[in-house]
Amino acid sequence: MPELRKEPVSGRWVIVATERAARPTDFETNPQIIKSSFCPFCEGNEDKTPPEILAYRDNGAMPNTGGWRVRVVPNKFPALQAEGEYFKCEDGIYDKMNGIGAHEVIIESPRHIQSLTSLDNGNVEEVLSCYRDRLIDLKSDKRFVYGLLFKNVGFSAGASLEHTHSQLIVTPIVPPLVANEIANAKVFYQRTGKCLFCDMIQQEIETDKRVVISTDNFVVFAPFASRFPFETWILPKKHESNFENLQGAEAKELAYVLKSVLAKLEATLDFPPYNYIIHSAPFNVTESKHFHWHIEIIPRLTNIAGFEWGTGFYINPTPPEESAELLRI
């Protein structure tokens, strides 16, 4: 079982693999995505993944066979494992716990396509529904505290397979970055009686210097202090802390917005490597007045170097005002 270890100086948590350690020769000098003719995510190869957890299928076809539109399977090389009990202990000045959690892969299409933007809007909406369904199911396990939905596209953004997919990792503690966002938002709420994100949306729409697209229910902007060139955030205009409450017309609209922004990034930056991450409230929060779910899209065009690792500062060579101008839809 993987081990969660806390670094006492920084307070960082690290998931340390303990079962099969990567040796020096496992790290490629010129690594890239394996472009093999065989893809375990394609329709027809259902027996090459662990058995499915969920699939949206036509006409009640059998599990782990073809005929699906979106399919969720456990990650074959999970960062955290679902079997076992929560266990925390000290090792002198160090803290550690066992790596309880879940790690799932959302395969977004039965066809071997490489981008979410190749799906039609209805399929993108089903991917979002699938995110919601998995969060709702995993929340019922009381050992689990947080679920992070994210997508890695391109080798330098951490993808190892090109077939379009997302991931869901469930953790036994609230991740530090999420805890920090919630704490900062709470301080703002206590000081002003308002949601920081709602205020940010209002200021961005009013100043209109960094807005990429604004629809009835969503706004997309390049954040004021973007870490990366062409970083963009998607936020629901109506205050809502939990992504899994998304449904109906709003889900349809988000599918359109997400696909449009990704397509614009692909066109502007010639299919850049990128990550997107859904920031939602922890599992035990059913409604928060100060936290507001959002999606962060970060193209990976710049390297993180010693300065960033040593300070936590980022250097962004492209002002978000210019990114937004180029991405505006």
Next chain:
Amino acid sequence: MPELRKEPVSGRWVIVATERAARPTDFETNPQIIKSSFCPFCEGNEDKTPPEILAYRDNGAMPNTGGWRVRVVPNKFPALQAEGEYFKCEDGIYDKMNGIGAHEVIIESPRHIQSLTSLDNGNVEEVLSCYRDRLIDLKSDKRFVYGLLFKNVGFSAGASLEHTHSQLIVTPIVPPLVANEIANAKVFYQRTGKCLFCDMIQQEIETDKRVVISTDNFVVFAPFASRFPFETWILPKKHESNFENLQGAEAKELAYVLKSVLAKLEATLDFPPYNYIIHSAPFNVTESKHFHWHIEIIPRLTNIAGFEWGTGFYINPTPPEESAELLRI
């Protein structure tokens, strides 16, 4: 002038370039270090860098000519700029300040060599002396708050030139990661009356599971919660908060230790990309009982993906106990 902007949700600071924005075409699809026949850092090309700030020279040769052993010049493309006054303001819910600071390059050899390990021990010691001299000089400017010394080796670690060099960036605020380390160490000190780092050194030497090398005055170990495979930290055994107090026999010993560890990493991992970062106390601290300077060396063998960006957790596929066993000197 670059602008320092604070992201209100995370509390992150970002340095946003405002003068010459990088456009989409500036981001290479397959970037790498430029292997040109011309190198501005080589002896004889002194007029191709901005005028030098400091150099160690033989027999009093003229500045900005040959005959130097270590040379410090301003970075031609600085992240922060030394001219101007400190100025902070609000923009609605956002905070920003002008990018006052310094950005220097320490050229470690007049010869076109690509690794610090190609220098002899005396030269490495001079590089460390140079680090110290620059920190002491920059501390006297009251606008400056923190000086970060670091090294980027290899393209994916952020290097753009291969000629062996380090960098020094001086910031007008204490960087968040440093502030966080100091705060955690202070809490530990208040609770126990002891330095967290001194305790860590003691536990690592006693358990001896993660020690790479231990000399009279220094210990090198793979930290308990290493973020990266083969991450190693160098710490002085005697409590000391400020790197710039390093001198005499200890400086000589650190040169030997640093060079030995880097050489072992190069041999074990076939010249990996890496960063090292010196964590020292802020400029206004002359002596701290709870902070302890150290060097973090991080080989860059794994990609940072959506999970890490979304949580602040890291996934390390190589337990530090195995890294230390392979690196042991």
